[in-house]
Amino acid sequence: MYDMAALYYDLYYKEYITKSLPLQMKEEILTFTVEHLDECANLAVEVFNGELPNQHWTRETARVRLQEIFNTSGFVGLVCRSWEMQGFVVGICEQWENTLRFELKTICVRSDRQGHGIGTNLLQQLVNTLKSMNVNSIYLLTSKDGLAEAFYTKNGFQRSPRMIFMSHQLIQ
Ligand SMILES: CC(C)(COP(=O)(O)OP(=O)(O)OC[C@H]1O[C@@H](n2cnc3c(N)ncnc32)[C@H](O)[C@@H]1OP(=O)(O)O)[C@@H](O)C(=O)NCCC(=O)NCCS
Secondary structure, eight states: OOOHHHHHHHHHHHHIIIIIHHHHSOOEEEEOOGGGHHHHHHHHIIIIIHHSTTOOOOHHHHHHHHHHHHHSTTEEEEEEESSSEEEEEEEEEEEETTEEEEEEEEEEEOGGGTTSSHHHHHHHHHHHHHHHTTOOEEEOOOOTTSHHHHHHHHTTOOOOSSOOOOOOOOOO
């Protein structure tokens, strides 16, 4: 005999799980832990290869980079998670004369969620965490004149009037 109760149960939960659940799960900011490495590496590959010029990350190289940062003394990182990884920010806290300063190494937000305040939220929580650690300042490298610079400027960063970025190509 046809079991209507089982059919409704099946339909209801399939709909609920595939459609409603992701929309209902709230985003939360959490401390970056070793369990987040794979998901964040995958996200970084999607975002950086997909959006920035001349980026050729693989899951392996992105994971190695994130793990290097994660294993460095002074690591501080946050993730924004709901049903899946939405974004993350990582960097290193270091001694500078008699103060502490923080190098922001990477921030990224999944492409289809950008422009909805997740990056700003991650940065604000990072600032709160760093203030509680008595960190004096944050510095970073980013591409000039693009959306990333606009994002940082909106969040209180300014171009250094004194410092420049220099590089020396060793292998062509
Ligand atoms: C840069 C980045 C982290 C910002 O996070 P976000 O969640 O998209 O940013 P928010 O929504 O908090 O802030 C929006 C502001 O950031 C800027 N912005 C940067 N990238 C943006 C994007 N792709 N879409 C919309 N706004 C963007 C704009 O100035 C915007 O302000 P506006 O809405 O008044 O125009 C995110 O867009 C990203 O991951 N970009 C690709 C990777 C990257 O460039 N990382 C930084 C260099 S390491």
